[in-house]
Amino acid sequence: MSHTVSIEQIVQKTSDLPTIPAAAIKVMRETQSSKASAATVARILVTDQALSAKVLRLANSAFYGLSRKITDLGEAVVVLGMKSVKNLALVAGTYPWMQRPLTGYCLGPEEMWRHAFGTAVASQLVARATRKALEDVAFTAGLLHDLGKVALSVWLENKMGAILLYAGREGISYDEAERRVLGYDHCQVGYHLATNWNLPEEICACNLFHHKPSNATEFQELVDCVHVGDYICSSMGYGLGGDGLLYRFDEESLVRLNIKPEDIEALTDEFVSQYEEYESLFKELAA
């Protein structure tokens, strides 16, 4: 097996690794700054023509139902709100590579995107319900939580069956099987990738700890939101790969978020409604 390949080598040597457009990352950083304004976000967007067009399309979409056509980017940012613009920028920036099949995880076309977008919607919902994290940050963290799978997939082609057999024989979770077999799991690879991309620390932390939220030393409540969001999305079958639900659910997350176990059902119900509402809209704009 390819355990001799280090995480750094995976991140450095995988030639077709995806990237997030610079403008999308700048918008993400700007919106998290206390000095953010619609004008500065619009100035960043203007540097990326494709992204600008998508923001204008969203502002003029039936979803917002405005009576007049918006042609000015600054006005579009005001109408949509900076956080919606950031979410759209990230979805649009990641869709081109997230919609590809990840054969190393037995994910068909669009399956990775469905899981990432679904986890984003669910994490945002958990953050809103618990008020333990900023909603838009939870959306971003959910969207980007499985970066490691994207990087690892090409190295794992045709090997997943063996890792699954090992996990089944030992009675362990899939991420634990990855660690024992490869020496690292997709969470660690995702953390390295996120760090390499210079993504915000909280996004890096969610990559690293989303299957082990109790181990998080910083941003733990945000990690909890993503952990629960990931569970809700996966249990509904959105973008399930060969690893399926072969992960541990840490109930300490529910305790920290003050969610009663019986409330998960209501959250999941709301998630299904929201996912149905948003998926086609975002996908159409992102494609």
Place this chain on the structure above:
Amino acid sequence: MERQFLTDYLHWCHEIFRVWTKSRPSEFSGEKRFNTLESNERGLLDMSNPSQILVGAATIRVSNGQTTMICPGIGSSIGLVAMDEVAGVTGTVHMMLPKVLNKSSLDKPGRYVSTGIAELVRQMQEQGALASRLVIAYVGGAEVFTFGAERNQQFNIGTRNVAAVSDQLHSLELRTLAADLGGNNGRTLIVESASGEVRVRTTNGGERTLCILKRTQLEAA
């Protein structure tokens, strides 16, 4: 040292897996898995083929023709098929949650076990089926590993969905022929109405015939 052992062990597993799958080409095969994954989108779900019916999340589909019903993306949710062989009516529902929690969701009966099965039966009856003749098969209810402070299974949607289906089938006095439940895998339910064959494919690559819903086909076999 330990890493070397694991590498050898994995290589050994991989070899066994390879030889085993080679001898069973129609089942659990790594290469087959990727092909079938692609075919999930491109071949299996060929939407230009009018005889194929996609049963998406929270939907109910009923047909009195010769069709292949495909219900993908079943995690903790439940894919359930019912067939009336005499009337030639087949119906499938993909239910996500045990019961309706919000009145605003009453217009989505297929989403819930508490409303989905009864609505499926009603729609099948409209096409000439009789509840007393229906034969049922269902799959899903996958679960995650759990650990933590309370070890409370109440949040586990898969377990709760399976219990709800069992209750509903009992109260509606419907006959169940087969079920494939629990575990950690996602599933796809495939129903051939002509033969009554029900197949279940797991996201880790296996595919098997769960049952034959048509008695005549079963007797012929």
